Amino acid sequence: MKGLLLKDLYMAASYCRSFLLLVVVFLAVSFFGDDSLFFIVYPTLIASIIPVTLISYDERDSWTQCSGTLPYSRGQLVSVKYLIGLLFGCVSLVLSLIASVVRMQLRHSFSLEELCFLASALLVLGVLGPGLLLPFIFKFGAEKGRIVFFVMVGFLCVISIVAAGLGVQTALPAMGYTWTLAVVAAVAAALYALSWMLSIRFYEKREL
């Protein structure tokens, strides 16, 4: 498993270098930008697609077949992408939160509530993308998997519109921001774990 992690870190260092630079620039800009959270949220979005990007490169380079000849189980081959997702997700989450604290301090407007809200939003954004996309990619491959994912996103948009109509967004702040963060973190962890298990099951059945 260490070998797989090392290989993905080498690949991330090579292919995702520009992403990492972008993360630093965006966070730096967020200190001095307007009130928009875009520059703080965007790095997490970028980090969340790194595992998917790596899988696309794996397929292009025929690593998918090569890895099938090595002494790794299908579960390990899947797990390494989830671990990479966690690693980059956590790093970007922490960096975004630090940047956010610095931004608030510069404006003398520190707010724990706002920080909790931001952390919840980043968790949802960081987990939702790979959590939903990866099982499709492990089942259908990077290209077909992406198409299925976009169909799913459309479906989720419809659900969120319906949820908004039912007043779910007003119910969350009523729980208190720290509780909201706890609930969101628990749901995100559950979703990620479920996605992880599903991906292993799909990949075990896939022919390489």
Place this chain on the structure above:
Amino acid sequence: MNALEIKGLTKDYGSFRLQGLDLTLPSGCILGLIGENGAGKSTTIKLILDMIHRDGGTITLLGRDNREQLQLTKQDLGVVLDDVGIPGCLTARQVGNVMAHTFDRWDPALYREYLQRFFLPEAKPFRTFSRGMQMKLGIAVALSHHPKLLILDEATAGLDPVVREEVLDIFNEFTRDESHAVLISSHIVTDLEKICDYIAILHQGKLLCCEEKDALLERFGLVQCSQEQLAQLPAGAVQGQRSSPYGVRALVLRQLVPPELHISPVNLEELFVFLVKERV
């Protein structure tokens, strides 16, 4: 002990079907798998490695069913596929680091020795390598963890004749240890004729033969004669034939041909072409 035993292996893709394949590779030997494009060579290799799921039959790899503890068995396998599959951005040095954390018996000194022997730069990305260099790196990786069984799918393709010769020598050297074996598929039949102890010929998913190379080449022969002479041969003697304005060239079973007819030896490439293309 047999390094590989395949019995009744079947895989059905709808448009292509691998049918009841039986293969045996004894330890200390090299088995060459010959077949035209799409004959089922790569499918067989992927089935052995459980990369695709079989529909029927059994595969015993180094004494174990290939579905049992395959991870453990793969520690003893060195595999090179047609498409080597090393990520393009990795350098040979980085590949070595990855493999050192992959194989329990990875030998960094041996790996460096192969890199030097094949003139492979350690610090250049894999994508900048020529096809031949990529293949050589794949072979270096496959050999550097002291495997017991090498599985090579078109591993000599793209190599220049000098390196090909050297690589074939390495495979030959490898099987001097009686616990080692090699399964190699190739289009370059002359390569297989040089190094293989056993030959298996696949055609459209069916095994035409699997036997010791020398026995196989002794069993068959070539005759050059007229159509009339050929018609007088006993039934079953002629296995393949090619007509030309100068007569008929036919692949025959030596033991069924009368001694007065001159039979010349057949090489593996001719045997393969006759059995696959000119079969009667």
